[in-house]
Amino acid sequence: MDVKADSTYPTGLIHAIQLDGQGGLIPCDEGINKIWQEREKTVWLHFDYSVATTVDWITEHSGLNEIAIDGLTSENSRPHILKRKNNVVANFRAINLNPESDPEDMVSLRIWTDGTRILSTRRRPLISTKEVLESLERGEGPQTVPELLINWLDAITAKQESSLSRLEDHALELEEADFTSSNNDYREQVSQLRKVCIKLRRHLSPQKETLNQLATSNLEWLNELDSLKIKALLDRQLRCLENIEMLREHSILMMDELNAIDAETLNRRTYVFTIIAGLFLPLGFFTGLLGINVGGMPGTENPFAFWMVTALCVLFGAGSVGWALAKRWL
Template sequence: MAASQDYDVADPDAALLFARVLDGNGGGRVVSWEEANQWRPGRAGEMLWLHLCRNADGLQDWLEHELQMSEPTAELLVSDDTRPRALREGNALVAVLRGINFNPGAEPEDMIALQLWSDGRRVVTLRREPLQTPRQTLAEIDAGTGPTDAGALITSVTEHMIARMNHSILDMNDNIDRLEQADPEDDADEMLDRIAVIRRNCLALKRHMSPQHEALERISRDAPPWFEEHDRREIAESIDRLRRYLEDIDISKESAVVLQDDIRARAAASADRTSYLLTIVAAIFLPLSFVTGLLGINVGGMPGVNDGDAFWVVTGLCCAILAVQIVLFWRWKWLG
């Protein structure tokens, strides 16, 4: 990979996030941009890993001419088309994967794309926004316990990416558990808003993670020969883990729907009880209001106007009507 000033990126310091030459034993050494440009496979087992910021100026031309990529492949690696996919191009593996965005202020459904290219001797990963997954694999390499070849590096990054997805799923499940234990009568509207957010997150994660499942299956099935059998087994384990996470998302979504329906049913039942009580009260006072309204009209000739006992007669009549109503309501089981 000879250096070429004609096709160098405008700002190598901004383009290169980190670079390591893996020694084949789990460790690696730091290399600069200039060293990476001039790197050639040395002793057996050595491999170059470049982690780049894909929006650096001139990066597409550098990928095409320094790494001998085809124009469509280089364009894919630096583009904003981030739907997960994987393909084989000769002896090279090209993939676009997505990881959970754990940057401050980000929502779980905000996914970050990680573009990947490898010919077995070199691995290039690219991202636009900060992504913590490659740093986990980098920490293992710096500790001497990292991957030993290109296939192991790809499977390591994939495993860390999928494992971090589980954190968001567990957080949603914890939120659902807390909502299930809460009293809906405290603040039903707030609980419904939180459940709606969880349902949106579940739908977004499912929409983004389902294509990733297909991309990993494509890697396992169509990767070049340097992607060894044990690497395919590791990818198969990652696929199985991702499948379980997708099932967990479905369960979380269904739990949120059940909880949402339960809260709404309780709110509706409470409203029905209130309406029922108001109806009973109205039914009790309707005939009493009719009697008092009839006797309260201001016209001449009303009987008992000058009779001192008329008030008590009317009061007794109202009490008798009330007693009859209570007996009838009880027999009709309206008060049960």
């Protein structure tokens, strides 16, 4: 439920809703300043922080301190969590599933909440946000802010798992491929897989610590069941990181196999050239000896001398090849 362009809301506001406590939502038809100040209402404001009016509204009307405002609007997207009493500012990262985007080009999500109200910001759209909002529109969504936060993180983690599953399928196809074929760019594909894994691991590794801190934060609005759900998300995040590391190791092994195939091919070709050079070395010496320009060379007066030398060379070459075959050099 996006905010209409002709509304009086800040241009950076994406949606403003209230949770009805039954899994649905109530659109915020009145001014968001008034609704936000009513602390007992379960309000979710979602902004695009790259719009200047977003920073202005958060600074002037949210009532948050400078640290929280900076956490919601700065370009620093490293996952982390800051806690003050029952207020939490958290940054999370999600795999970019927007069209024509690379999965490793992460989408950052910034959240402030006190357990009743939630204010979130982003720069690029996040599919997980859309799914949570659609569940609320169907009346099947979260009933409280803690449940909203957990469902949101669950959707983000599910997208990670889905993306990694596709990467695993691609890695399996590469493992079963015939690397000796020269018709496919296997080296480039394996190299790209390794780069993706390195980027994903670098971007997602801090998120496990963020989830761990959230699960053990002892916030009053997070009950024991909520903490267990967050710990379950942490376990899934750890499995995602383990799968990323496994894929990276597989890509290294596949690259080693490609290098071994290239080295074997080069050695085989070098060996053949060496054998050929060894076979022709005596012939080269023999023809060079007959080509010296000194007196007394035998056969200079015999009209059949050239053909006799040619026959000797052919016989010697055939004998050398036969000897190499007998020694199993060829």
